[in-house]
Amino acid sequence: MIPHSPDVARFSWGALRGYPARTLLMLTAMAIGVAAVVVLTSLGEGARRYVTGEFASLGTNLVIVLPGRSETAGLNPTTLMGETPRDLTLDDALALTRSYNVRRIAPINVGSADVSWQSRSRESVILGASHELLDIRHWKIAQGRFLPNTDLDRATPVAVIGSTIRNELFGAKPALGEWIRIGDRRFRVIGIMGSEGRSIGVDVQETVIIPVAAAQQLFNTTSLFRILVEARSRDAIQPVKRFVIQTLQERHQGIKDVTVVTQDAVLATFDRILGALTYAVGGIAAISLAVAGILIMNVMLVAVSQRTAEIGLLKALGASPRQIIVLILAEALLLSLLGALLGLLLGEAGSLVIRHAFPVLPAQAPIWAIVTALLVAIITGLLFSLLPARRAAQLDPVLALSRR
Amino acid sequence: MIELSHIHRNFQVGDQTVHALDDVTLTIKSGDYVSIMGPSGSGKSTLLNLLGLLDQPSSGIYRLNGKDVTALSDIEQARVRNREIGFVFQMFHLVPRLSAAENVELPLILAGLPPEQRRPRVAEALEELHLTDRSHHKPDQLSGGQRQRVAIARATVTRPNVLLADEPTGNLDHTSGQDVVRILEDLNQRGLTLIMVTHDPEMGSRARRQLHMLDGRLDAELAGQAPDTPRHDTP
Ligand SMILES: Nc1ncnc2c1ncn2[C@@H]1O[C@H](COP(=O)(O)OP(=O)(O)OP(=O)(O)O)[C@@H](O)[C@H]1O
Ligand SMILES: [Mg+2]
Numbered sequence: 001m002i003p004h005s006p007d008v009a010r011f012s013w014g015a016l017r018g019y020p021a022r023t024l025l026m027l028t029a030m031a032i033g034v035a036a037v038v039v040l041t042s043l044g045e046g047a048r049r050y051v052t053g054e055f056a057s058l059g060t061n062l063v064i065v066l067p068g069r070s071e072t073a074g075l076n077p078t079t080l081m082g083e084t085p086r087d088l089t090l091d092d093a094l095a096l097t098r099s100y101n102v103r104r105i106a107p108i109n110v111g112s113a114d115v116s117w118q119s120r121s122r123e124s125v126i127l128g129a130s131h132e133l134l135d136i137r138h139w140k141i142a143q144g145r146f147l148p149n150t151d152l153d154r155a156t157p158v159a160v161i162g163s164t165i166r167n168e169l170f171g172a173k174p175a176l177g178e179w180i181r182i183g184d185r186r187f188r189v190i191g192i193m194g195s196e197g198r199s200i201g202v203d204v205q206e207t208v209i210i211p212v213a214a215a216q217q218l219f220n221t222t223s224l225f226r227i228l229v230e231a232r233s234r235d236a237i238q239p240v241k242r243f244v245i246q247t248l249q250e251r252h253q254g255i256k257d258v259t260v261v262t263q264d265a266v267l268a269t270f271d272r273i274l275g276a277l278t279y280a281v282g283g284i285a286a287i288s289l290a291v292a293g294i295l296i297m298n299v300m301l302v303a304v305s306q307r308t309a310e311i312g313l314l315k316a317l318g319a320s321p322r323q324i325i326v327l328i329l330a331e332a333l334l335l336s337l338l339g340a341l342l343g344l345l346l347g348e349a350g351s352l353v354i355r356h357a358f359p360v361l362p363a364q365a366p367i368w369a370i371v372t373a374l375l376v377a378i379i380t381g382l383l384f385s386l387l388p389a390r391r392a393a394q395l396d397p398v399l400a401l402s403r404r
Numbered sequence: 405m406i407e408l409s410h411i412h413r414n415f416q417v418g419d420q421t422v423h424a425l426d427d428v429t430l431t432i433k434s435g436d437y438v439s440i441m442g443p444s445g446s447g448k449s450t451l452l453n454l455l456g457l458l459d460q461p462s463s464g465i466y467r468l469n470g471k472d473v474t475a476l477s478d479i480e481q482a483r484v485r486n487r488e489i490g491f492v493f494q495m496f497h498l499v500p501r502l503s504a505a506e507n508v509e510l511p512l513i514l515a516g517l518p519p520e521q522r523r524p525r526v527a528e529a530l531e532e533l534h535l536t537d538r539s540h541h542k543p544d545q546l547s548g549g550q551r552q553r554v555a556i557a558r559a560t561v562t563r564p565n566v567l568l569a570d571e572p573t574g575n576l577d578h579t580s581g582q583d584v585v586r587i588l589e590d591l592n593q594r595g596l597t598l599i600m601v602t603h604d605p606e607m608g609s610r611a612r613r614q615l616h617m618l619d620g621r622l623d624a625e626l627a628g629q630a631p632d633t634p635r636h637d638t639p
Pocket of ligand 2: 450
């Protein structure tokens with residue numbers, strides 16, 4: 001003989017409202033636990049998405065060639081012989097185009113120089129690049145065009161500037177076709193970068209892009225900062241990596257003095273680390289839920305002893321032990337449910353605030369975390385109320401009623 | 405029909421055994437009006453709790469309407485308490501957060517009755533005790549006499565056969581006490597078996613059967629002068 005569930009719900013709701021301090025305490029504990037799970041996992045997930053997004057913005061199927069061996073563990077011929085590693089040159093870059101698996105390459109040079117137009121001047125990052133870079137990086141041109149498609153060693157005096165640079169040098173005046181001065185050379189502005197261009201370490205809006213050969217002349221060097229190699233497909237990444245290492249080793253008298261980074265390996269590592277991090281913080285937050293569960297148990301125990309007379313009365317009125325258990329558990333369920341929903345709202349509000357405060361971090365709790373948090377909240381709420389409920393069911397009604 | 409035969413109820417306090425009920429044998433007919441009196445600690449409440457299935461005898465047999473109720477399971481006992489027995493306590497024992505009507509409704513909820521069947525019965529029970537205009541009041545907004553009337557409405561709303569009252573006037577002033585007893589007697593007039601523990605000899609003497617207890621034993625029984633002739637024709 002179980003009472004109708006609306007009656008149980010109404011009775012439990014009344015009991016919760018009858019003891020507002022206790023109800024508030026338990027709701028808060030539950031809500032904080034759930035909110036902690038939501039916020040922490042949304043931070044972890046945000047970090048993971050941020051890193052993934054950054055890598056995607058670097059380009060797809062990229063193999064990046066850096067001069068020198070960065071994995072300096074152990075001995076290698078260069079360190080043994082005390083040589084500095086051989087530079088990467090434009091000819092190295094050209095040699096890398098000779099494979100079917102390579103779709104295109106972009107040699108890159110980086111430096112900094114003063115950029116000026118008329119009386120205005122500022123220091124800026126100068127990126128030596130080639131026509132191909134635009135497509136490899138998925139950048140967009142806002143105005144004009146990108147670097148011309150010419151031989152890599154042609155130092156055409158043209159420049160593509162970021163919008164910040166444009167604003168600072170030209171203000172409201174048109175920039176296209178104007179001659180600017182970079183260091184001691186003159187370049188004609190042929191394009192302005194769109195606002196999408198953003199990637200790790202480089203803010204394209206603050207950059208001036210010139211042909212790589214021009215940059216080499218400007219900085220008086222023959223070496224490259226790195227070479228970006230785009231493989232034809234995801235499957236071609238490993239063959240391209242082997243091809244790059246082999247080609248450059250041959251060109252550098254058999255010495256392996258370059259580092260080849262494939263982006264998907266790095267990405268996978270980051271993805272794994274950050275995924276694990278999300279699980280870890282989620283787990284830590286879940287512990288706070290368990291703590292909330294223990295608090296619920298204690299408070300429910302207090303509630304039962306607070307309401308001894310009421311429980312005794314219910315027994316005198318014909319409540320069976322099972323009915324008493326149902327009533328107490330319904331109360332706990334209602335509390336956990338309300339607390340969990342409150343926590344969910346709090347947590348979502350928290351991640352909304354984070355998203356607003358740090359727009360680059362797409363903080364959003366993953367569905368699995370939300371579902372787990374709700375389930376854990378409800379299950380702990382119920383589980384930890386079993387003991388108080390059984391204690392209530394076993395109360396001796398005579399003693400319960402005679403107590404004042 | 406209540407039949408107790410050789411009922412004992414012992415309490416173990418430390419290494420001492422308290423014989424709260426000592427070989428009580430008693431038969432109470434349906435519709436009877438019984439008062440139980442006796443000094444404090446003589447076992448009156450223990451006897452009443454036992455009759456109401458709130459307590460179990462240490463030994464002896466308790467038959468209610470011919471059925472051995474001590475052998476019933478928890479759930480069956482709860483059912484008997486719900487359907488056949490009504491309690492009225494000295495302390496009223498109303499749930500403070502519930503209104504008068506909600507307090508009266510409680511036993512019907514526990515019986516699993518749907519709301520549309522509960523409402524008219526609650527209204528009827530309140531009406532009978534002249535509490536209709538108080539039905540939405542909380543217990544702390546009611547006088548002692550009104551509270552006890554709510555408790556009586558709650559005890560009778562399930563239409564039990566037996567009403568057990570443990571010092572129902574113990575917390576009331578003389579006038580409201582008189583009121584309450586008159587209400588209980590009126591219910592008895594309509595066929596309800598009324599068993600009432602009281603300290604007040606004047607009140608106790610109004611009952612048709614007056615039991616006296618001493619040290620857990622039924623000490624003496626007097627037949628009362630029965631103020632009204634009870635009618636037995638109404639069930
Ligand atoms: N739970 C218990 N544990 C131990 N002893 C108990 C318990 N309940 C009752 N007793 C003892 O049993 C005896 C009878 O108690 P009971 O409450 O029935 O007395 P009473 O006649 O109702 O007294 P009063 O008029 O004061 O209410 C008393 O000696 C009491 O101390
Ligand atoms: Mg007593």
